[in-house]
Amino acid sequence: MDFSRHRRTALFGLPVLALLITVTSCSSADDDASAAVPSPDAKVVKLCQNLDKALPKKIDGLDRDDPEPRSALTAGWGSPAIILRCGVERPAAMSNQNALSGEVNGVGWLMEKQDDGSYVFTSSLRRAYVEVSVPSQWVQQDGSGSLVDLAAPIKKAIPEGIAD
Numbered sequence: 301m302d303f304s305r306h307r308r309t310a311l312f313g314l315p316v317l318a319l320l321i322t323v324t325s326c327s328s329a330d331d332d333a334s335a336a337v338p339s340p341d342a343k344v345v346k347l348c349q350n351l352d353k354a355l356p357k358k359i360d361g362l363d364r365d366d367p368e369p370r371s372a373l374t375a376g377w378g379s380p381a382i383i384l385r386c387g388v389e390r391p392a393a394m395s396n397q398n399a400l401s402g403e404v405n406g407v408g409w410l411m412e413k414q415d416d417g418s419y420v421f422t423s424s425l426r427r428a429y430v431e432v433s434v435p436s437q438w439v440q441q442d443g444s445g446s447l448v449d450l451a452a453p454i455k456k457a458i459p460e461g462i463a464d
Contacts (some may be wrong), residue, residue: 333367333381335374340387341464344428348373348386351430351457355384359449360438380435382446388431390463391422405451421447426458 340348352372357364362378375384393399393412400411401424408424417436422429434446 333365333376333379333383334369335367335376335383335385337369337371337373338385338387338389340373340428344387344463345373347428347458351386351428351453354453354457356449356453360446362438362446377446378438380437382435382438383433384450385431385433386428386458388422388429390429391431394422394424404447405455407447407451407454409447423454423458425460425462426454427461427463428458429463430454430458 338348349372352375355364355375359377359382362382364375364377365379365381367374367376367381367383373386376382391410391412394410400413402409402411407426409421410424412420412422414420417439419434419439421432421434423431430450432447432450438446
């Protein structure tokens with residue numbers, strides 16, 4: 301029997317197997333959502349930590365699956381992920397009198413429709429700005445469906461007022 305022939309086949313198979321394992325590992329990691337973590341002052345960080353503790357496990361029927369890097373200032377639900385970021389900067393659009401705004405269950409929101417059909421909502425008249433990005437897949441009519449489930453935790457954790 302010629303063992304050298306089998307050895308070459310086996311050695312050729314190992315690099316291919318290693319490549320397949322690497323590609324598979326990378327593709328599953330690509331499914332994880334990511335979000336830039338805001339860097340607010342200590343007062344706002346405390347409010348955001350309180351919000352993180354009050355956030356629901358589900359919004360609009362989607363399970364919570366926080367984005368990377370993990371932080372008490374970010375949260376996510378579903379895939380593609382609805383992303384919440386607490387402690388973001390005040391959006392420039394809040395100065396525009398013609399900006400689309402509204403209220404959902406006692407929480408005011410600036411509503412910004414993106415070119416891809418997604419929405420970015422930013423809370424208004426609260427001591428910390430909370431941004432919620434809703435991918436176009438989850439947008440229903442005006443995109444505010446997920447905000448209903450977030451209203452109670454935001455009202456509980458982020459007092460009314462003007463963010464610094």
